[in-house]
Amino acid sequence: MTDNPDELERLRKIQGGDVRTASRLIRNLEDNLPEAKTAIRQIFPHTGRAHVVGFTGAPGAGKSTLVDAMISVFRKQSKTVGVLAVDPTSPFTGGAILGDRVRMQAHAEDPGVFVRSLATRGALGGLSRAVGDAVHVMDAMGKEIIMVETVGAGQQEVDIINHSHTVIVVLIPGMGDEIQAIKAGMMEIADIFVINKADRDGAGQLENELISMLNMVSEFPGGWRPPIMTIGNLFDAAAFREDVEKLADAVGDHYRCLVETGLLADRLRRKTVMEIHDALHDAILSPILTELTQSGEMDRITKRILQKESDPYTIADEIAGKYARDGKRNRMIN
Amino acid sequence: MTDNPDELERLRKIQGGDVRTASRLIRNLEDNLPEAKTAIRQIFPHTGRAHVVGFTGAPGAGKSTLVDAMISVFRKQSKTVGVLAVDPTSPFTGGAILGDRVRMQAHAEDPGVFVRSLATRGALGGLSRAVGDAVHVMDAMGKEIIMVETVGAGQQEVDIINHSHTVIVVLIPGMGDEIQAIKAGMMEIADIFVINKADRDGAGQLENELISMLNMVSEFPGGWRPPIMTIGNLFDAAAFREDVEKLADAVGDHYRCLVETGLLADRLRRKTVMEIHDALHDAILSPILTELTQSGEMDRITKRILQKESDPYTIADEIAGKYARDGKRNRMIN
Numbered sequence: 001m002t003d004n005p006d007e008l009e010r011l012r013k014i015q016g017g018d019v020r021t022a023s024r025l026i027r028n029l030e031d032n033l034p035e036a037k038t039a040i041r042q043i044f045p046h047t048g049r050a051h052v053v054g055f056t057g058a059p060g061a062g063k064s065t066l067v068d069a070m071i072s073v074f075r076k077q078s079k080t081v082g083v084l085a086v087d088p089t090s091p092f093t094g095g096a097i098l099g100d101r102v103r104m105q106a107h108a109e110d111p112g113v114f115v116r117s118l119a120t121r122g123a124l125g126g127l128s129r130a131v132g133d134a135v136h137v138m139d140a141m142g143k144e145i146i147m148v149e150t151v152g153a154g155q156q157e158v159d160i161i162n163h164s165h166t167v168i169v170v171l172i173p174g175m176g177d178e179i180q181a182i183k184a185g186m187m188e189i190a191d192i193f194v195i196n197k198a199d200r201d202g203a204g205q206l207e208n209e210l211i212s213m214l215n216m217v218s219e220f221p222g223g224w225r226p227p228i229m230t231i232g233n234l235f236d237a238a239a240f241r242e243d244v245e246k247l248a249d250a251v252g253d254h255y256r257c258l259v260e261t262g263l264l265a266d267r268l269r270r271k272t273v274m275e276i277h278d279a280l281h282d283a284i285l286s287p288i289l290t291e292l293t294q295s296g297e298m299d300r301i302t303k304r305i306l307q308k309e310s311d312p313y314t315i316a317d318e319i320a321g322k323y324a325r326d327g328k329r330n331r332m333i334n
Numbered sequence: 335m336t337d338n339p340d341e342l343e344r345l346r347k348i349q350g351g352d353v354r355t356a357s358r359l360i361r362n363l364e365d366n367l368p369e370a371k372t373a374i375r376q377i378f379p380h381t382g383r384a385h386v387v388g389f390t391g392a393p394g395a396g397k398s399t400l401v402d403a404m405i406s407v408f409r410k411q412s413k414t415v416g417v418l419a420v421d422p423t424s425p426f427t428g429g430a431i432l433g434d435r436v437r438m439q440a441h442a443e444d445p446g447v448f449v450r451s452l453a454t455r456g457a458l459g460g461l462s463r464a465v466g467d468a469v470h471v472m473d474a475m476g477k478e479i480i481m482v483e484t485v486g487a488g489q490q491e492v493d494i495i496n497h498s499h500t501v502i503v504v505l506i507p508g509m510g511d512e513i514q515a516i517k518a519g520m521m522e523i524a525d526i527f528v529i530n531k532a533d534r535d536g537a538g539q540l541e542n543e544l545i546s547m548l549n550m551v552s553e554f555p556g557g558w559r560p561p562i563m564t565i566g567n568l569f570d571a572a573a574f575r576e577d578v579e580k581l582a583d584a585v586g587d588h589y590r591c592l593v594e595t596g597l598l599a600d601r602l603r604r605k606t607v608m609e610i611h612d613a614l615h616d617a618i619l620s621p622i623l624t625e626l627t628q629s630g631e632m633d634r635i636t637k638r639i640l641q642k643e644s645d646p647y648t649i650a651d652e653i654a655g656k657y658a659r660d661g662k663r664n665r666m667i668n
Contacts, residue, residue: 045642
């Protein structure tokens with residue numbers, strides 16, 4: 001792999017669970033530094049043991065609180081835990097807004113828990129790649145359960161959640177029409193449904209709707225029919241803890257099902273194809289965009305398009321021709 | 335441009351506002367058919383007159399109802415209107431869920447209104463491109479106001495909303511912590527804030543929070559401080575209509591500000607850079623992905639990565655080397 005003593009030391013530290021080294025690497029991934037990529041190449045062979053659990057659902061559905069509670073349950077089972085909170089950020093300043101979650105400080109003293117937040121830097125395709133790599137870092141650290149929490153439920157979230165083995169869709173009663181549509185869109189990626197804040201009006205109706213939707217599915221891959229778990233009021237502490245423990249059990253059941261039916265291999269394949277796409281964007285498209293920008297060419301072609309002298313497709317074909325044509329010809333000869 | 339009589343006829347029909355021709359072209363854009371690209375090249379010189387207004391905000395915030403009401407107001411001002419509703423879809427089946435909005439049927443008989451929904455096909459980067467092109471189609475049809483409505487508020491939505499000249503962020507009172515974060519993320523892209531369902535508890539608090547956030551901004555580009563518009567209960571029809579009319583006035587004010595301060599040119603430049611990015615993805619990365627998949631190479635490299643014989647970055651560099659290296663060298667000699 002490497003014989004650079006600094007790099008070997010970094011790898012050894014990450015495998016030993018060193019929080020500072022891992023945190024620095026994740027920050028470098030966020031900033032898309034080349035050395036982060038080198039580090040990922042080195043830790044990659046030491047990954048693949050963690051169970052990655054993704055949480056998605058509408059904003060305000062209470063995902064963070066649920067993830068918090070799940071940490072405690074997994075820790076009681078003596079499992080080590082990593083949490084990656086994917087935060088929304090300004091597309092222009094690129095700064096994380098939620099930052100490292102204050103409310104997860106409860107676990108700050110526990111070396112078995114590693115919590116990091118990851119911000120979008122506005123780079124197209126960049127976030128999904130950073131999430132996948134941060135999961136690899138936590139995996140190499142030896143974290144047995146890695147929970148990935150996203151804010152929102154759009155296509156970007158679907159890309160992020162595809163890095164998970166088990167996907168939990170968190171819903172709350174009493175949302176409008178549009179949330180129904182999202183629910184439908186989330187239907188096929190959910191392994192477990194959670195009805196959170198289930199003491200609210202409309203919880204029974206929401207459960208019935210989910211059951212109806214599930215009843216329309218003729219066959220579930222691996223025979224896994226997504227269970228619908230309800231989580232009651234946070235302030236009835238004993239009942240809440242019991243609900244969360246049941247959810248943790250369902251997560252364990254799903255992982256066993258994935259392993260026994262061979263579905264895990266399918267998920268890993270899907271995850272890998274996505275990582276290849278992200279890496280290709282990074283290796284092929286990003287350098288072209290950088291060069292166009294730095295050389296001032298981007299300004300020139302933007303002006304031509306704005307003056308209607310050309311259009312984006314014609315310009316893109318011209319650029320593609322310069323970068324790819326000879327490569328292609330060469331490859332066909334080989 | 336073209337001397338193909340069929341293509342000239344299509345262009346003429348679209349410029350004449352023909353709904354069937356335009357609808358077919360938008361469907362072809364969604365399906366990413368090559369002929370759609372050719373059509374966009376032809377209509378491109380005939381675009382650039384519409385005012386594009388984007389609506390974003392959390393699911394359930396009532397954006398669709400608001401867009402509906404805005405159609406009526408703009409029609410009373412004798413402006414022609416296009417509406418593009420960007421729908422969430424299943425990442426696997428790719429079908430639109432909301433379809434063409436039933437509740438917009440009110441305007442179905444009015445030739446001055448053209449409503450279309452656009453679905454994500456799960457293709458990375460594909461949706462933003464399709465949205466931009468569908469806006470070009472409506473623009474070429476002569477629609478004076480084009481409203482783009484997105485579901486959700488993630489990064490994907492930001493990419494979509496960047497196709498707009500005026501961005502309206504729709505909020506409702508009484509949402510949780512996470513919505514606050516999204517609000518902050520939306521802060522810098524909002525030209526107008528709408529507090530919808532403003533008769534609900536918490537509307538005053540939400541308005542105060544927004545005012546506090548705006549007060550922290552030291553300078554607004556072009557001197558435009560985003561106004562906060564409140565829209566009351568839908569069932570108080572007269573007051574509701576008045577609120578919506580005020581919002582339409584604010585939209586007009588913003589456009590005048592964009593034109594007078596030269597900010598419009600900045601927006602158009604940003605939009606064009608994004609269109610170039612999308613077109614480059616399409617022209618450079620998509621064919622490589624297609625070839626890898628069809629040749630079976632994607633299966634082989636996925637297997638190598640899963641067996642930890644390699645990693646995504648090393649593989650991507652190999653592929654980039656094959657496609658791009660000679661092109662690059664060639665370009666540097668020229």
